[in-house]
Amino acid sequence: MKHCLIVDDSRVVRTVAGRIVKDLSFSVSEAADGAQALEHCRKEMPDAILLDWNMPVMNGLDFLRALRREENGSNPIVVFCTNENDSEHIGEAIRAGANEYIMKPFDADIIESKFAEVGLV
Amino acid sequence: MQESTFNELSDLALRLSGQHIAASKAYLLEARLSTISRRENLATLDDLVHCLKARPNPRFEQEVAAALSSKKTSFFEERDLIEKTVTQALPERLKHSKTGRLRVWCAGVSTGQEAWSLAIRLSEEMGSTLARAEIEIVGTDLSTDCIETAKQGIYGHFDVQKGLSIHRLMTNFNRRDNGDWVINEPLHKNVSFRRHNLLDSARDLGAFDIILCCNVLGALAPSAQRQAVETLSAQLLPDAYLFAAPDEALEGISSVIKPSRTLRGAFERDTTIKKTAAA
Numbered sequence: 001m002k003h004c005l006i007v008d009d010s011r012v013v014r015t016v017a018g019r020i021v022k023d024l025s026f027s028v029s030e031a032a033d034g035a036q037a038l039e040h041c042r043k044e045m046p047d048a049i050l051l052d053w054n055m056p057v058m059n060g061l062d063f064l065r066a067l068r069r070e071e072n073g074s075n076p077i078v079v080f081c082t083n084e085n086d087s088e089h090i091g092e093a094i095r096a097g098a099n100e101y102i103m104k105p106f107d108a109d110i111i112e113s114k115f116a117e118v119g120l121v
Numbered sequence: 122m123q124e125s126t127f128n129e130l131s132d133l134a135l136r137l138s139g140q141h142i143a144a145s146k147a148y149l150l151e152a153r154l155s156t157i158s159r160r161e162n163l164a165t166l167d168d169l170v171h172c173l174k175a176r177p178n179p180r181f182e183q184e185v186a187a188a189l190s191s192k193k194t195s196f197f198e199e200r201d202l203i204e205k206t207v208t209q210a211l212p213e214r215l216k217h218s219k220t221g222r223l224r225v226w227c228a229g230v231s232t233g234q235e236a237w238s239l240a241i242r243l244s245e246e247m248g249s250t251l252a253r254a255e256i257e258i259v260g261t262d263l264s265t266d267c268i269e270t271a272k273q274g275i276y277g278h279f280d281v282q283k284g285l286s287i288h289r290l291m292t293n294f295n296r297r298d299n300g301d302w303v304i305n306e307p308l309h310k311n312v313s314f315r316r317h318n319l320l321d322s323a324r325d326l327g328a329f330d331i332i333l334c335c336n337v338l339g340a341l342a343p344s345a346q347r348q349a350v351e352t353l354s355a356q357l358l359p360d361a362y363l364f365a366a367p368d369e370a371l372e373g374i375s376s377v378i379k380p381s382r383t384l385r386g387a388f389e390r391d392t393t394i395k396k397t398a399a400a
Binding site: 085101113 | 283
């Protein structure tokens with residue numbers, strides 16, 4: 001079973017996204033900010049990361065840049081999932097190493113479609 | 122909804138668009154007709170049927186029949202078929218083309234995503250043999266509203282996130298201030314949309330090298346399926362390809378088509394029928 005780390009400072013979003021991702025046959029763990037997510041990845045690198053942008057302590061973009069510098073940090077497929085829906089943010093995320101990008105609000109079909117785009121399902 | 126109301130509406134759909142609406146799908150009618158009911162200030166579908174009978178109006182009947190059809194579609198919904206069209210069917214047709222001009226008909230295109238997906242995929246073929254071809258894409262649908270949406274090429278937040286990678290979205294669309302996304306102008310060049318009912322002749326659309334008719338025939342009654350296939354077949358150039366979605370069987374619907382001799386999964390016009398009759 002593939003493992004997905006859901007990184008978002010909203011417990012509601014983590015819960016909703018977690019249910020959707022579990023339905024896609026992933027095991028799921030959660031982190032509330034980029035620092036927690038980085039700590040998690042150093043212990044166990046997930047197959048996929050669903051990543052919010054604006055979070056306290058360490059935001060999603062800084063986390064992604066730090067992740068890609070880690071040993072095996074290029075392995076996880078990172079899908080941004082954020083309210084930052086303009087072209088500049090999307091471009092910045094892709095340049096930092098994001099594989100896909102979901103614009104909030106999302107539903108189950110969007111997550112499944114985006115995971116399919118990057119070969120996760 | 123009274124049983125007689127369901128019967129009236131399903132009869133209307135069958136008569137005007139060939140759709141078969143099973144009684145088990147009666148719940149869909151309320152949702153599909155809600156916009157028309159609201160606009161006409163009709164509280165229930167019983168009222169709508171009463172209105173249809175009291176004030177017979179062919180245009181209004183057509184609008185109701187079109188609203189009853191499924192609009193569900195998404196970008197690259199039939200991804201493998203679009204890939205096959207671009208990498209096999211179009212190159213094969215180009216080999217035999219004297220003019221380098223090819224025509225594709227997306228029949229029953231709803232709000233246009235299939236046609237635009239094909240245009241997007243073709244725009245990625247810059248270095249291939251298709252780059253020297255002039256490829257026209259014509260999308261048709263029964264619904265005037267759907268065709269208007271398709272022509273505008275404007276799609277909402279949820280639509281553009283289903284079937285499109287972020288790369289394709291950023292390359293082929295621009296974000297509007299209201300959060301919608303609009304197809305980039307260069308893609309409009311060879312794509313057009315027109316209203317057309319598959320039960321009617323399509324002679325004025327001209328002849329095509331490839332016809333895609335995906336997720337349409339399954340919703341039609343058997344006699345309408347046959348009529349639609351005959352309409353489509355009549356517009357196929359010799360040896361041109363007709364495709365349905367992979368899970369839709371074209372075999373056996375009508376003897377005017379037969380499996381393609383050159384491309385697996387495609388059908389072609391059976392020209393022997395006419396010859397036999399003529400002989």
